Amino acid sequence: MGPGHNPLLGTWKLRSLTWVDAETGKQSTSFGIHPVGYLNYSSDGRVMAVLLAENRVAPGGAIPSDSEAAALFKTMVAYTGTFTVEGNQVMHNVDASWNEAWTGTQLIRSYKLDGNSLTITTARARHEVTGQVGVATLVWERIE
Numbered sequence: 539m540g541p542g543h544n545p546l547l548g549t550w551k552l553r554s555l556t557w558v559d560a561e562t563g564k565q566s567t568s569f570g571i572h573p574v575g576y577l578n579y580s581s582d583g584r585v586m587a588v589l590l591a592e593n594r595v596a597p598g599g600a601i602p603s604d605s606e607a608a609a610l611f612k613t614m615v616a617y618t619g620t621f622t623v624e625g626n627q628v629m630h631n632v633d634a635s636w637n638e639a640w641t642g643t644q645l646i647r648s649y650k651l652d653g654n655s656l657t658i659t660t661a662r663a664r665h666e667v668t669g670q671v672g673v674a675t676l677v678w679e680r681i682e
Contacts, residue, residue: 551680
């Protein structure tokens with residue numbers, strides 16, 4: 539399906555982000571119960587995403603120290619690229635990212651729409667901060 543005829547088009551606000559560890563089955567909310575995030579699918583085929591943990595600590599000054607910068611980096615995910623949809627999967631082709639390991643990769647996500655709610659489930663992967671293998675589920679609410 540081309541991006542111009544896609545029900546995902548628009549801006550979505552993050553409502554929850556949960557992680558299930560593949561080895562233990564333990565569920566966690568590493569970005570907190572109320573993470574902050576926005577996801578935008580545009581009609582020109584671009585996707586932009588930013589996810590932030592709740593209660594991030596502001597640095598002590600205008601320029602974060604190395605430890606402050608590391609803490610800020612570990613409490614965010616941000617990327618942009620193009621997207622395509624096939625069935626119940628959306629593929630994000632990352633061309634710029636907060637983590638260069640994602641740049642140039644394809645992130646395959648399953649999705650389910652229910653009214654103004656969008657649930658996106660990642661493929662089994664290694665958590666970008668903890669290194670654990672598991673699956674993330676993100677629930678978004680359409681705002682535009």
